[in-house]
Amino acid sequence: MAAESPEAPDGRRLAVMEDVAAMAGVSAMTVSRVLNAPEKVRPQTRARVMAAVRALDYRPNSAARVLATGRSGVLGVVSFDTTLYGPASTVFSIEQAAREHDYTVSIVSLSSLNRRSIGEGVERLRGQSVDGIMVVAPHESAADGLKELPADTPLVAVGAGADVPFPVVAVDHRAGAERAVRHLLSLGHESVLHLAGPADWVDASGRTDGWRAALEAAGRSAPVPPAGDWSARSGYEYGRQIAADPEVTAVFAANDAMALGLLRALREAGREVPGDVSVVGFDDVPEAAYFPPPLTTVRQNFGEVGRRAFDLLLDRIGGVSAERSRRVVEPELVVRESTGVPRGT
Amino acid sequence: MAAESPEAPDGRRLAVMEDVAAMAGVSAMTVSRVLNAPEKVRPQTRARVMAAVRALDYRPNSAARVLATGRSGVLGVVSFDTTLYGPASTVFSIEQAAREHDYTVSIVSLSSLNRRSIGEGVERLRGQSVDGIMVVAPHESAADGLKELPADTPLVAVGAGADVPFPVVAVDHRAGAERAVRHLLSLGHESVLHLAGPADWVDASGRTDGWRAALEAAGRSAPVPPAGDWSARSGYEYGRQIAADPEVTAVFAANDAMALGLLRALREAGREVPGDVSVVGFDDVPEAAYFPPPLTTVRQNFGEVGRRAFDLLLDRIGGVSAERSRRVVEPELVVRESTGVPRGT
DNA sequence: TCCCGGCTCGTTAGCGCAAACATTCGCGTG
DNA sequence: CACGCGAATGTTTGCGCTAACGAGCCGGGA
Incomplete structure (x- = not known):
């Protein structure tokens, strides 16, 4: 015997x-x-049954159904810090897509990321009999964690780098950064500085690559850039370092928060944006249009990322082998008022 | 017969x-x-079993366990738009607390809120045999949805208003707003304008109440304030309306994003902050310290909210009847540079 | 010596549902 | 009018686990 009969x-x-x-x-x-x-x-029988269902307020026991069918209707999501704008938006759109297809989403939100934590998160979810798993962990080291997983787990890596033994859906950070830098160069800037994101992030390295590619394509040199930690504070600190240098006329920050800190440091130092220095960010957070001045930035379509990731996972669950496929979502440059022609042009 | 034997x-x-x-x-x-x-x-037997568990990479089937025990180890969270800073932080902290106690969290993220959607979200989760449910829906109308639920559902309403037939954990918006307004009055401001949040939000009405209470306690009048929609844009629009009025020396915005828009409008109109006008926000988003100027605001401890909500829910699941209890988390005023004594004082 | 109590482990019997197979029913056909 | 065939419904069985109880074994005390 089991299960103290649950009461209504x-x-x-x-x-x-x-x-x-x-x-x-x-x-x-x-x-x-x-x-x-x-x-x-038969419709007639069906009607009788439905009437009884309603009369008794019957609802099927999902555990029993899972046990009998082997399918749970639950997707697992392992995500890094869901208070950040990017991960939060991605997870949100995954949940929307899943709900439309009658899937429920279980979430494990990692506050620190290392090889072990990804595996633990995935294990937790597998222990709950999820039908498939999404990993939203845009870290290079997340790849190591994923490599230790059985390769035919129904899993989609969202925002992961290359070299992951699972299908990937990701924003094309490199292309977005190239667009940002080309925009600055086309305005007449001699060169463009870059404040990168944390070294371990795929997003950060992609954006840095794009920055470098655009500069080199234009025949400019691109030294190793300093790295911030995505926070406005790190943007501010970097801004203080470069504010005194009159050679600096354009900066590409790897995200909007750092751009905000940068803007503040430049203003404090008396340098005007975009008069003296142009600034571009990345993300297009909802507040970016109200930064001082409204920020030119690169918008990511997180909704699209979530939908595609979900579709891909559904295929995998259905047995479609899409190993190591990679779908890329193109970001879009949004030009506002933080960029302009350099002074004296 | 059932369940095509799942393969490793x-x-x-x-x-x-x-x-x-x-x-x-x-x-x-x-x-x-x-x-x-x-x-x-016996330890010896235990060791043999554990060895076999490892050798076979055995993991218990949760569906079978749920069926046999009636408990699932899953908590459901119904939340309004998890891309907003507040809900995202709350859900994050709930998930952390749950994971520490070996619970998994399933989430339903609502993009629109009405009486029906809350009920549907709760139904979805109950259909997944969750042990308990959190509703993170800081809307007045959410209360209506909750009233239609059986009163002894193991459910905790996070950030709900009064008059909800379930235990509630909430931030004391009223007290936070009072602190903000008293701070402005104590600096010597004759009165304080208020840009409220959307009418339906509990957070918004609580903050408005606090603003009014503080003003009236000081013998000032408090007319019905205009309401924004939490966005920087609505703060900006309000700012344009009041920027021309030299009587205005202090504004309390119901959140940081609106404060950002406000700051921008004031600056565009040539009014200095805090020289001409002082501004206070609410939330203390990570970027607030880098607004132009760094924003004086009210910080909410979302981590504490999540932990308490989880503890309360655990009690309810355990059968502790804490009907209609209400736990309040105190917010904290963070004074930065957007507030100062009014000019001419 | 025998008996009893406690510890360890096994047996039985479901939890609620759905897959596979069995049965019944209705109806058109030769 | 018997037959057959498909559609509608029923019966059996088992998914993998654990609650409840029962059996075996040991040692200590009468």
């Missing part, structure tokens, strides 16, 4: 399929069919 | 408890005990 909120025993069957005068199997394949049941 | 990633059948039992030379029941109540098994 009103104190009566929760109805099970057998109860519905009894009330409708059919077998439990017919009730099951009404719920899962209504077209196989 | 390496192609073999996934090990079940019986397999472990056979390898260890014990019964399945003993394996179960080793996993759930190790102290009831």
Whole structure:
């Protein structure tokens, strides 16, 4: 025996399929069919069963269904710090897509990231019998964690780098950065400085690559850039370092928060934006249009990322082998008022 | 018969408890005990079982356990738009607290809120046999949705208003707003304008109440304030309206994003902050310290909210009846550079 | 010596559902 | 009017686990 019979909120025993069957005068199997394949049941019978379902406020026990079918209707998401704008938006859009297809989403939100934590997160979810897993962990080191997983786990890596043994959906950070830098060069800037994101982030390295590629394509040199930590504070500190240098006329910050700090440091130092220095960010957070001045930045379409990731995962669950496929979402340059022609041009 | 035997990633059948039992030379029941109540098994036997568990890479099937025990180890969270800073932070801290206690979190993220959507979200989760539910929906109308639920559902309403038939954990918006306004009055401001949040939000009405209470306590009048929509844009639009009025020396915006827009409008109109006008926000988003100028604001401790909500829910699941109890988390005024004595004082 | 109590482990019996197979029914056909 | 065939419904079985109880074994005390 097991399971102290759970009680309905009103104190009566929760109805099970057998109860519905009894009330409708059919077998439990017919009730099951009404719920899962209504077209196989005569309309008249179906109506009787549905009436009983409503009368008893019956709802199927998902655990029993999972046990019997092997499918749970739950997707797992392992994500790094969901208070950050990017991960939060991605997870949100995944959840929307999943809900539209009647999947529920279970989430594990990592506050620190290392090889072990990814594996633990995935394990936690597999322990809950999820049908498939998304990993939203835009870190280079996340790849190591993923490599230790069985390669045919139904898993999609969102925003992961190359060299991951799973299908990947990611924003083309490199192309976005190239667009940003080309925009600055086309305005007449001699060169463009770059404040990179944390070294371990795929997003950061992609943006740095794009910056470098655009500069080198234009025949400019691109030394190793300093790295911030995505925070406004790190942008501010970098800004203080470069504010005194009159040679600096354009800066590409790897995200909007750092750009905000940068703007502040430049203003404090008396350098005007975009008069003296042009600044470009990345993300297009909702506030970017109200930065001082409104920020030129690169918008990522997180909704698209979530939808594609979900579709891909659905394919994998359905058995479609899309190993190591990679889908790329193109970001878009949004020009506002923080960029302009350099003074004296 | 049922469930096409699921295969392990390496192609073999996934090990079940019986397999472990056979390898260890014990019964399945003993394996179960080793996993759930190790102290009831002789250390020597326990070691044999654990060895077999590792050898077969056995992991218990959660659906079967749920079916047998009636408990799932999953908590459901219904939240409004998790891309907003507040809800995202709250959900994040709930997930952290849950994970520490070996609970998994399933999430339903609502993009629009009405009486129906809350109920649907809760239904979805109940259909997944969650042990308990958190509703993070700081809307007045959410209360209506909650009232339609059976009152003894193990549910905790996070950030809900009064008059909800469930335990509530919430930030004391009113007290936070009072602190903000008293701070401005104590600097010598004759009065304080207020840009409220959307009418339907509990957070918004609480902050408005606090603003009014502080003003009236000081003998000032407090007319009905205009309401924004939390966005920087709405703060900007309000700022344009008031920028021309020299009587205005202090504004309390109901959140930081609106304060940002406000700051921008004031600057464009040539009014200095805090020289001409002082501004206070609410939230203390990570970027607030880098606004132009660094924003005086009210910090909410979302981590504390999440932890308390989780503890409360655990009590409810455990059968502790804490009906309609209300736990309040105190916010904290963070004074930065956007507030100062009014000019001419 | 025998008996009893405690510890360890096994046996039985479901939890609620759906897959596979069995059966019944209705109806058109020869 | 018997037959056959497909559609509608029923019966059986088992998914993997654990609650409840029962059996075996040991040692200590009468």
